[in-house]
Amino acid sequence: MFIAIDGPDGSGKTTLAKSLVDQWNSEGTAAIYTCEPTYDSEPGRQLRQMMRSGEILDIYAFADLFVEDRKEHIRTLIMPAITQGEVVVCDRYKYSALAYQQLQGVDADYLIEKNRTCLIPDFIFILMPQDPEVLCQRIARRGQARDVFEERDFLQRTLSCYEKLPEYFPKEKIFFLNAEDTTEENIQRIKKIIAG
């Protein structure tokens, strides 16, 4: 099974994805945590360097590099793990592209088409806050260096892109979770949805 967890910065994706994986493993369900952009592929390394420095000259080439990273991720890690019967929980996936690259000026149809051949997750969970200010406070508390996508008004605009995901991907199983609920509440919600 392949699960994607996405949402704006500070919404709790990493916390939720890692807790979910830990809980499944402790219950005897083999699960692995992974994230995008990846850390160990050449496109992933290039992307992280570009985001740190803010040197993004061609937004379409930048968008393509995320797709390249994603395809390598699917080929080298996601598919092999699924084939072995593991649950793969991916922290950010193509849904981030529809928020961040679209806000950089890339056409939504271009992003959808470029990502068309990427494996579709069985379930997609999007963490959304009721009050965007909560995310700003969480990011500030985290205290790490911010990348180009972590400015306050940018955060607000990403929310409206995430809200439109069911229109961009009408056939996919996209569920919205409340980022202000506890991690445990969201884990229980995810398990319930998966159980049908």
Ligand SMILES: Nc1ncnc2c1ncn2[C@@H]1O[C@H](COP(=O)(O)OP(=O)(O)O)[C@@H](O)[C@H]1O
């Ligand atoms: N459900 C939650 N309620 C309150 N705080 C949370 C919750 N989930 C995560 N946090 C805190 O919010 C901050 C951002 O969480 P993180 O998982 O890194 O978010 P993301 O991966 O979406 O950027 C961290 O300090 C984390 O401890």
Ligand SMILES: Cc1cn([C@H]2C[C@H](O)[C@@H](COP(=O)(O)OP(=O)(O)O)O2)c(=O)[nH]c1=O
């Ligand atoms: C997967 C993906 C990520 N991103 C961006 C969003 C984030 O700013 C950045 C990942 O940053 P990172 O610090 O790894 O994660 P997070 O902010 O979730 O804690 O990559 C895109 O712009 N497009 C994409 O397709």
